Amino acid sequence: MSHEPPTSDSLDRMFDALSHPYRRRILVLLDEHNPRDADEFSVEDLATEDDDLELLTSELYHAHLPKLAEAGYIEWDEDTQVIRRGPNFAEIAPLLRLMTDHQDELPDGWP
Numbered sequence: 098m099s100h101e102p103p104t105s106d107s108l109d110r111m112f113d114a115l116s117h118p119y120r121r122r123i124l125v126l127l128d129e130h131n132p133r134d135a136d137e138f139s140v141e142d143l144a145t146e147d148d149d150l151e152l153l154t155s156e157l158y159h160a161h162l163p164k165l166a167e168a169g170y171i172e173w174d175e176d177t178q179v180i181r182r183g184p185n186f187a188e189i190a191p192l193l194r195l196m197t198d199h200q201d202e203l204p205d206g207w208p
Contacts, residue, residue: 107188111188111189113168114164114168114189115196118143118206119143119153119156120161120164120165121196121207121208122208123143123162123180124171124189124193124208127181127186128194128197132181133179133180133181134178134180169183169185169186170182170183170185170188170189
């Protein structure tokens with residue numbers, strides 16, 4: 098495991114991944130327990146009361162999970178629906194833990 102400081106590109110990738118609450122929640126859940134089955138990411142648990150659950154389901158499988166997989170933060174087996182930490186998860190884990198440890202200082206909605 099490398100302990101080199103993040104590059105500008107890796108910071109941009111981390112903040113992009115963390116820019117949506119559903120992706121933040123998925124990453125926090127993986128930080129707590131790895132691997133996870135996709136059905137552990139209940140759309141109802143990720144949603145707020147104003148969300149369209151059908152749209153959220155589509156976004157989860159067509160946008161959020163693929164985006165996290167492309168960044169290397171998760172590995173997502175679409176056949177078995179298992180989600181596990183990806184090869185770049187260690188890159189974002191310290192930031193997740195920092196934010197989790199200080200969630201009372203963050204805006205409402207974290208993660």
